[in-house]
Amino acid sequence: MSHPIPPAEQIAALVGHRFPGGQYCIEHWENVLLTGCTGTELLPDGMVHPVALFHVPILGSGTSIAEMFALGQAESDLSILIESYDWEMFAPLQEQICYDISAAITAADRRSNDAGNLYDRIQFCFEMHSQGELCARSTITWHYTRNTL
Amino acid sequence: MSVQVGDAIPPWTMASVSAERMRTMAALLRDPNPLHWDRDAVAALPLGLGRRTINQGPLGLAYIINMLHSWSGAGSVRRIKMQFPQVVLDDDCVIAKGIVRHIDDSSGTLLAECDVWLEHAKRGKLLLGSATVAL
Numbered sequence: 001m002s003h004p005i006p007p008a009e010q011i012a013a014l015v016g017h018r019f020p021g022g023q024y025c026i027e028h029w030e031n032v033l034l035t036g037c038t039g040t041e042l043l044p045d046g047m048v049h050p051v052a053l054f055h056v057p058i059l060g061s062g063t064s065i066a067e068m069f070a071l072g073q074a075e076s077d078l079s080i081l082i083e084s085y086d087w088e089m090f091a092p093l094q095e096q097i098c099y100d101i102s103a104a105i106t107a108a109d110r111r112s113n114d115a116g117n118l119y120d121r122i123q124f125c126f127e128m129h130s131q132g133e134l135c136a137r138s139t140i141t142w143h144y145t146r147n148t149l
Numbered sequence: 150m151s152v153q154v155g156d157a158i159p160p161w162t163m164a165s166v167s168a169e170r171m172r173t174m175a176a177l178l179r180d181p182n183p184l185h186w187d188r189d190a191v192a193a194l195p196l197g198l199g200r201r202t203i204n205q206g207p208l209g210l211a212y213i214i215n216m217l218h219s220w221s222g223a224g225s226v227r228r229i230k231m232q233f234p235q236v237v238l239d240d241d242c243v244i245a246k247g248i249v250r251h252i253d254d255s256s257g258t259l260l261a262e263c264d265v266w267l268e269h270a271k272r273g274k275l276l277l278g279s280a281t282v283a284l
């Protein structure tokens with residue numbers, strides 16, 4: 001089944017889109033489950049496993065994976081490929097700290113791969129602050145494939 | 150710890166990637182993608198992966214962080230950037246590996262710039278990228 005491809009201009013216009021922003025406090029139970037999923041022991045002194053840098057910024061900024069898929073007019077949940085995840089940590093994340101989170105789309109454009117298949121490359125940048133200090137930055141770059149998968 | 154350019158980081162092994170952990174992760178992430186919990190959805194893709202769920206990208210990345218923490222201590226990772234040329238599947242045995250490429254002490258903190266990757270015995274490097282680690 002062929003899916004309609006959104007105009008490239010609509011994709012490019014996503015640059016600068018800002019998410020509502022908000023706060024996220026990582027609870028102990030959540031850190032326990034997250035850390036367990038990575039196959040290691042809980043980190044000491046209430047330190048949160050950095051794997052939280054994927055979903056905490058997303059949810060804390062007032063968006064969701066589903067909305068990020070929808071903004072890029074994904075054909076389906078199955079059509080997204082990861083280009084890269086870039087996590088910068090300026091201070092270890094801690095349980096029970098309420099982080100202020102902001103986010104925006106920083107790049108969006110249409111490309112084609114070596115096989116000639118079209119995709120839209122969209123980059124999301126999230127920042128986590130505590131008491132005004134930048135604690136972490138997460139940059140997610142996804143490919144929204146078009147009639148490929 | 151004495152670290153030199155060219156040093157190999159002690160590897161960290163995930164002996165069997167768990168479909169159940171993927172399900173827990175999907176719930177925590179509010180990730181609706183069925184690739185992480187529905188084997189039939191994966192089998193239906195034109196990728197020849199069979200009936201095995203696909204591990205979340207952040208989990209593969211976390212295995213590499215676990216290796217770096219085991220080597221240089223919890224909280225030592227300053228930056229990690231990963232690409233995902235191949236998927237990690239449930240029941241895969243994968244090994245996180247790395248090598249020190251550069252050491253920088255210009256900021257007052259000794260930092261190791263490392264190449265890092267996640268390796269499968271038959272399929273080679275599934276994830277690859279770079280990390281900055283405080284020593």
